[in-house]
Amino acid sequence: MKLNRRTVMAAAASVAILAQPMMAAAQDLPRNVRMVIGSTSTGGDTYQAASIVADALSKQLGINIKVDAVGPSEGFKALGRDKRGTTIMLFHDHAYLGNLYGIAGNPDPFDGYLVGPTLTINPGNAYLVAKNSPYQTMDDILTAAANGERIRVAIQPGGVSEIGFTAMRNAARVRAPGSEENIVPVNTGSQADKNQAMFDGLADVINGSIQANEQFTALPENDQKAMRFVWLTATPETLQKSPEAGMGALSRDDMLQYASPQTSVTLDGTTDFTFDKEFFLIYNKDMKPEMMQAIDEGLAAVFAQDELNARLLEAFFIPDFQPMAEGSAHLMKKRDTYREVIDALK
Amino acid sequence: MADLFKVSIDFETSHLIFPRLIIAILLVLGTIIVIRNRQAIAGSGAMWAETLRRMDKPRFLGTIALTVIYFLLMVPVGDIWPNTGLGFLICSIPFVALIGVLYMHERSLRSMIPMLIVAVVAPAIVWWLFTYVFALTLP
Amino acid sequence: MPILEFLTPMYVFLILAGTLVGIIFGAIPGMTATMAVAVCLPLTYSLGLDNGLALLLGLYVGGISGGLVPAILLGIPGTPSSITTTFDGYPMAQRGEGEKALRIGIVSSLVGGLISLAALFFFAPALAEFAIKFSYVEKFLIIFFALTVMAALSEDMLLGIFSGFLGIFISLIGVYDVTDGGNGEYRLIPPGLEYWLDYGFSLLPVLIGLFGLATILEAAEVGMPKGQSLKDIKVGAHSRFSWGVFKGQVTNLVRSSGIGTFVGILPGVGGSAASILSYTAAKTSSKNPESFGKGNPAGIIASESGNNGLTGGAMVPLLSLGIPGDATTALLIGAFTLQGVQVGPLFIGNNPATWDSMIIAMLLANIAMFIMMYFAIRWLAMVVAVPKHILFPVILMMCVIGAYTINYGIMFDVWTLLIFGIFGWLATKLRLEVAPFIIGFILGPSAEIYFIKSLESFGTLTIFFTKSWIAMLLWALILGSVIGSIMLARRKAALELAQAQAQAEP
Numbered sequence: 005m006k007l008n009r010r011t012v013m014a015a016a017a018s019v020a021i022l023a024q025p026m027m028a029a030a031q032d033l034p035r036n037v038r039m040v041i042g043s044t045s046t047g048g049d050t051y052q053a054a055s056i057v058a059d060a061l062s063k064q065l066g067i068n069i070k071v072d073a074v075g076p077s078e079g080f081k082a083l084g085r086d087k088r089g090t091t092i093m094l095f096h097d098h099a100y101l102g103n104l105y106g107i108a109g110n111p112d113p114f115d116g117y118l119v120g121p122t123l124t125i126n127p128g129n130a131y132l133v134a135k136n137s138p139y140q141t142m143d144d145i146l147t148a149a150a151n152g153e154r155i156r157v158a159i160q161p162g163g164v165s166e167i168g169f170t171a172m173r174n175a176a177r178v179r180a181p182g183s184e185e186n187i188v189p190v191n192t193g194s195q196a197d198k199n200q201a202m203f204d205g206l207a208d209v210i211n212g213s214i215q216a217n218e219q220f221t222a223l224p225e226n227d228q229k230a231m232r233f234v235w236l237t238a239t240p241e242t243l244q245k246s247p248e249a250g251m252g253a254l255s256r257d258d259m260l261q262y263a264s265p266q267t268s269v270t271l272d273g274t275t276d277f278t279f280d281k282e283f284f285l286i287y288n289k290d291m292k293p294e295m296m297q298a299i300d301e302g303l304a305a306v307f308a309q310d311e312l313n314a315r316l317l318e319a320f321f322i323p324d325f326q327p328m329a330e331g332s333a334h335l336m337k338k339r340d341t342y343r344e345v346i347d348a349l350k
Numbered sequence: 351m352a353d354l355f356k357v358s359i360d361f362e363t364s365h366l367i368f369p370r371l372i373i374a375i376l377l378v379l380g381t382i383i384v385i386r387n388r389q390a391i392a393g394s395g396a397m398w399a400e401t402l403r404r405m406d407k408p409r410f411l412g413t414i415a416l417t418v419i420y421f422l423l424m425v426p427v428g429d430i431w432p433n434t435g436l437g438f439l440i441c442s443i444p445f446v447a448l449i450g451v452l453y454m455h456e457r458s459l460r461s462m463i464p465m466l467i468v469a470v471v472a473p474a475i476v477w478w479l480f481t482y483v484f485a486l487t488l489p
Numbered sequence: 490m491p492i493l494e495f496l497t498p499m500y501v502f503l504i505l506a507g508t509l510v511g512i513i514f515g516a517i518p519g520m521t522a523t524m525a526v527a528v529c530l531p532l533t534y535s536l537g538l539d540n541g542l543a544l545l546l547g548l549y550v551g552g553i554s555g556g557l558v559p560a561i562l563l564g565i566p567g568t569p570s571s572i573t574t575t576f577d578g579y580p581m582a583q584r585g586e587g588e589k590a591l592r593i594g595i596v597s598s599l600v601g602g603l604i605s606l607a608a609l610f611f612f613a614p615a616l617a618e619f620a621i622k623f624s625y626v627e628k629f630l631i632i633f634f635a636l637t638v639m640a641a642l643s644e645d646m647l648l649g650i651f652s653g654f655l656g657i658f659i660s661l662i663g664v665y666d667v668t669d670g671g672n673g674e675y676r677l678i679p680p681g682l683e684y685w686l687d688y689g690f691s692l693l694p695v696l697i698g699l700f701g702l703a704t705i706l707e708a709a710e711v712g713m714p715k716g717q718s719l720k721d722i723k724v725g726a727h728s729r730f731s732w733g734v735f736k737g738q739v740t741n742l743v744r745s746s747g748i749g750t751f752v753g754i755l756p757g758v759g760g761s762a763a764s765i766l767s768y769t770a771a772k773t774s775s776k777n778p779e780s781f782g783k784g785n786p787a788g789i790i791a792s793e794s795g796n797n798g799l800t801g802g803a804m805v806p807l808l809s810l811g812i813p814g815d816a817t818t819a820l821l822i823g824a825f826t827l828q829g830v831q832v833g834p835l836f837i838g839n840n841p842a843t844w845d846s847m848i849i850a851m852l853l854a855n856i857a858m859f860i861m862m863y864f865a866i867r868w869l870a871m872v873v874a875v876p877k878h879i880l881f882p883v884i885l886m887m888c889v890i891g892a893y894t895i896n897y898g899i900m901f902d903v904w905t906l907l908i909f910g911i912f913g914w915l916a917t918k919l920r921l922e923v924a925p926f927i928i929g930f931i932l933g934p935s936a937e938i939y940f941i942k943s944l945e946s947f948g949t950l951t952i953f954f955t956k957s958w959i960a961m962l963l964w965a966l967i968l969g970s971v972i973g974s975i976m977l978a979r980r981k982a983a984l985e986l987a988q989a990q991a992q993a994e995p
């Protein structure tokens with residue numbers, strides 16, 4: 005017992021020493037920065053992206069960056085209170101989607117905050133059907149909707165999970181106006197709830213991800229739990245950058261089968277709808293521009309090295325660094341595209 | 351007959367159904383309690399007067415007052431050195447010491463020494479552990 | 490698996506270290522097993538998968554077990570799943586039998602941990618297959634069954650049930666959260682408080698306010714009486730712990746471990762429900778239900794074997810469906826993905842070595858937990874003899890730190906602690922009952938989501954009766970619990986009447 009405690013303390017002390025910054029802090033930045041994220045889970049993709057990036061960035065800049073999983077509402081509040089740049093936020097497309105869908109507690113990040121550099125993409129957003137479903141492809145689903153069949157899609161409303169559902173309805177509308185009414189939501193919560201909705205026969209299509217659902221697609225057809233991918237929302241460019249081996253039994257080539265252009269969910273009849281789940285930084289609007297510049301430079305330096313890129317790919321993230329000016333303009337454009345789609349279906 | 355139990359839930363307003371059900375149950379139970387315990391409720395003024403009379407007011411109200419001051423100061427003090435947890439450390443030491451003094455029965459210097467040592471050492475250890483070992487945010 | 494190549498000194502050290510740190514986290518009011526795993530998660534990247542999991546599983550088992558120490562000695566549950574341990578553990582400690590209560594709790598924890606581990610090892614895929622038979626309807630009925638304990642726990646049934654529903658009411662304040670399947674709308678927030686209350690009150694600050702701060706306020710009100718001194722604590726011969734306590738409790742142990750395991754297997758029912766359900770079951774089937782809540786060792790046995798039963802159970806859906814069984818195992822998914830390992834229905838088949846290493850880590854963690862706590866008891870039990878002017882301020886500070894860090898730095902959670910500390914003190918004066926209140930508060934949000942989603946999906950109230958044989962069985966249990974509570978209340982009323990008559994006669 006005694007020995008244990010002493011060794012634990014010694015181990016703890018060495019960790020503490022290692023945690024101290026080795027290099028001199030970048031001049032323009034505070035020594036201790038708090039990175040709040042838009043998720044309350046420390047096991048989810050947002051936390052992972054944040055901790056990998058924060059780890060690399062803090063070593064590069066010689067400052068401490070602590071990641072706090074406070075969730076969207078508290079995150080924006082904490083960011084809004086701190087004008088000194090000691091709090092920054094990392095979040096993904098939900099930041100503006102929640103606002104577009106009108107979910108309470110989701111302010112417009114382009115108004116009142118500054119949207120900063122993009123960092124990385126989780127290419128996993130997917131839609132699945134049961135393996136023995138009569139619908140084999142997205143085309144089957146949209147045709148069925150056009151023929152008046154009711155298609156129930158399990159999603160978590162108001163964000164990344166709903167945008168692909170909105171795109172499906174939009175594609176149905178483009179193909180056969182009025183048929184979008186046949187694609188209806190089953191509003192659920194976690195991935196477990198969405199899977200369960202399929203097992204219970206309450207949903208025909210579910211939102212999921214490559215990471216969480218790939219193994220279900222490898223089950224034999226007679227298994228109640230067996231699923232099949234019908235659509236990956238990521239752009240083909242993003243999927244091209246993913247590891248060639250893909251994930252589990254799903255290789256990169258297999259993934260491309262389920263994504264645009266092979267699997268087409270149309271945006272306007274000519275181009276395909278795509279959605280990359282991008283992670284980016286958000287700043288307080290009064291934060292000093294020199295600080296943002298320093299972060300941009302630090303990020304450019306770490307993304308130029310192999311270490312961070314390799315670590316991101318290992319955890320199935322695609323590196324996607326764009327400095328603040330480009331990143332912000334890119335996201336604004338992306339937001340405007342989705343706003344049109346969402347507004348058209350209201 | 352089966353139609354009698356049919357319910358259709360509108361997702362847009364589904365956040366109100368369960369709270370309304372619970373409020374209804376609370377109102378029914380509350381009414382029964384008020385009727386059944388009307389004598390006790392009528393006598394509650396005397397009960398409170400008695401409670402207040404018997405209360406160790408310095409200790410009870412002192413605890414609440416010190417806690418409120420402690421909570422109020424923690425964040426502004428911490429904001430002077432952002433994200434270091436020093437707000438917690440600086441406010442906790444006097445708080446632990448003052449509550450300790452408040453709860454003591456014989457306030458001699460001799461008996462205060464162990465308490466004062468704890469008041470300095472305990473927050474310091476906790477602060478060090480949380481800030482450096484566990485890397486958690488403190489005010 | 491020809492040789493256990495993961496079995497290195499580092500691996501064993503990490504399990505021991507994890508278990509010890511976990512016990513400490515669990516034992517500090519306001520710090521939970523989930524928090525312990527969360528803070529150590531970033532360390533695991535450099536440790537590698539087997540060693541990283543060894544540390545995290547040690548933390549998990551230790552954290553769930555450590556909660557019993559303050560629950561028994563101070564009446565403050567160290568973690569939400571040890572609430573029911575306070576009901577009988579604290580009265581025993583007040584009688585000076587703290588040491589005995591601790592030993593009972595620790596032995597029960599070990600049994601619960603081992604039974605659930607065996608269930609995980611031998612039946613994981615089959616249990617996961619069974620778990621997916623539970624839709625919204627069955628999950629609602631399970632929560633409903635757990636809620637019936639409100640009646641059984643009440644001193645005065647009407648006031649107790651009222652307190653329980655008040656707890657549900659308070660738990661509904663704030664957003665109908667989209668992450669649970671709600672529509673993201675606010676409700677029940679008093680005007681002007683949206684900024685603070687948009688996500689309502691969090692469980693942990695409410696819990697430590699009601700049990701921690703309120704206890705201190707009550708002691709302050711009566712002038713901080715001198716507590717137990719070393720002489721009052723029956724150590725050694727006075728409270729010799731004998732295995733005889735467990736005589737006639739084998740059914741209770743096995744049933745409670747089984748309930749805990751099963752609740753762990755069901756995703757979304759929540760860890761705290763495990764000990765509440767096993768406590769309900771133990772009380773309902775006991776011959777002396779009225780002795781529960783007054784220091785009946787059977788209550789501690791049910792609660793502690795139930796919450797440790799959770800540990801193995803919650804790993805079942807994680808490892809055979811890729812879905813976490815509770816908040817702590819949700820974090821373990823992060824450990825897997827950081828290492829690029831997928832969890833899902835093929836996990837056990839694809840990673841036999843990792844599977845073995847996890848089972849052995851949990852086994853060692855359970856044994857380490859037992860040994861560490863069993864031999865520390867003598868000293869732990871003396872905590873109650875620390876002068877209150879030193880103990881209470883430090884506990885107050887720990888409560889603050891727990892409340893602040895539980896959601897990674899939200900000051901409103903600290904104010905919640907104060908609000909519910911004062912509420913807890915007021916509640917006693919108003920004869921509202923804290924135990925049913927907190928149970929209502931914990932289970933309220935799940936009750937809502939499963940009730941509303943059942944109706945949303947099936948569109949008829951009859952579904953609660955006709956969904957499946959599981960639903961019918963659950964109704965039988967619910968009826969049993971309700972009838973049991975009514976009979977208990979009657980017996981108590983009759984007894985009081987008899988006593989009153991006996992006093993009236995000269």
